[in-house]
Amino acid sequence: MAKAMIAGLLAAGHPAGNITVTEPQETTLALLRTGFPGVRTSTDNAAAIFGSHVIVLATKPQVLKAVAEALVAPLKTESTNNPLILSIAAGIRVADLARWLDYKTIVRVMPNTPALVSEGASGLYASQSVSEKQKDLAFAVCASFSKLAYWLDKEQLLDVVTGTSGSGPAYFLYLCEAMVEAAVEQGMPREIARGLVAQTCLGVGKMTLSQLDTEFSVLRRNVTSPKGTTEAGIKVFDDNNVKQHMKDCVVAATKRADELGDILGSQVKFF
Numbered sequence: 001m002a003k004a005m006i007a008g009l010l011a012a013g014h015p016a017g018n019i020t021v022t023e024p025q026e027t028t029l030a031l032l033r034t035g036f037p038g039v040r041t042s043t044d045n046a047a048a049i050f051g052s053h054v055i056v057l058a059t060k061p062q063v064l065k066a067v068a069e070a071l072v073a074p075l076k077t078e079s080t081n082n083p084l085i086l087s088i089a090a091g092i093r094v095a096d097l098a099r100w101l102d103y104k105t106i107v108r109v110m111p112n113t114p115a116l117v118s119e120g121a122s123g124l125y126a127s128q129s130v131s132e133k134q135k136d137l138a139f140a141v142c143a144s145f146s147k148l149a150y151w152l153d154k155e156q157l158l159d160v161v162t163g164t165s166g167s168g169p170a171y172f173l174y175l176c177e178a179m180v181e182a183a184v185e186q187g188m189p190r191e192i193a194r195g196l197v198a199q200t201c202l203g204v205g206k207m208t209l210s211q212l213d214t215e216f217s218v219l220r221r222n223v224t225s226p227k228g229t230t231e232a233g234i235k236v237f238d239d240n241n242v243k244q245h246m247k248d249c250v251v252a253a254t255k256r257a258d259e260l261g262d263i264l265g266s267q268v269k270f271f
């Protein structure tokens with residue numbers, strides 16, 4: 001995900017020399033320098049945050065506590081700069097991260113991998129400790145790799161973003177895989193099937209975004225001629241309750257984000 005964000009930041013005109021990327025493995029950093037010439041790299045998180053205005057935490061949620069706790073001392077040194085922490089970790093709540101870091105200027109962002117081509121969709125959540133100026137900075141950073149970004153006023157909704165657009169690229173790709181397989185099994189050359197499916201994805205994305213006030217169901221009906229081919233295809237979905245399965249999928253991903261927050265944040269919940 002970090003690579004996608006870096007690509008988006010560079011495409012938006014942020015100078016490569018202003019970006020420092022850390023990672024435990026020098027071999028991975030070497031590949032990163034080849035992919036993103038001019039970007040600075042380091043294996044030392046504590047040293048890398050020196051002088052930073054924005055610190056993006058982009059490790060897996062499972063290692064974030066250890067990463068955050070190792071930043072407590074360096075953040076104290078940096079606190080006069082009041083750097084902004086952006087966390088993209090699924091599920092990990094602001095209160096837990098603030099406790100681990102002993103620092104409160106935190107915004108959670110849930111981006112998605114189309115950030116790689118500056119077409120990301122993101123949700124953001126800020127705690128009350130974040131100033132309007134810092135929120136503007138968080139949004140500006142986020143907007144450089146996201147075509148659409150929305151502030152959420154409840155932290156729980158960030159889990160819904162995670163289950164919807166964060167994981168969303170995988171759901172669409174799952175459908176794409178099946179469509180390509182079906183075409184190939186019916187004799188279509190694989191490359192042609194992949195091209196048809198990928199362009200259809202792009203086209204549907206552009207078409208829906210160009211008329212966001214029109215319900216998706218209406219656009220779907222526009223493709224569906226009575227007694228035609230689409231109707232025959234969609235009937236298979238309806239007969240197999242695919243819409244409900246799709247909804248279950250989004251809910252399961254959302255629940256998993258909440259669960260990660262509970263397990264990894266060790267947050268006591270009162271009902």
Ligand SMILES: NC(=O)c1ccc[n+]([C@@H]2O[C@H](COP(=O)([O-])OP(=O)(O)OC[C@H]3O[C@@H](n4cnc5c(N)ncnc54)[C@H](OP(=O)(O)O)[C@@H]3O)[C@@H](O)[C@H]2O)c1
Nearest residue numbers: 001002022023024025058059060061088089090111112166
């Ligand atoms: N992938 C997505 O679509 C997506 C979307 C939205 C949000 N997210 C969130 O983004 C985060 C990263 O996900 P990902 O899929 O990009 O995982 P990933 O590919 O495993 O990337 C995590 C990176 O963190 C590095 N890392 C591990 N320990 C570190 C440490 N102590 N200090 C600095 N870097 C360290 C890893 O290095 P090594 O590989 O060498 O261990 C790896 O380069 C997760 O919290 C996830 O919830 C992901």
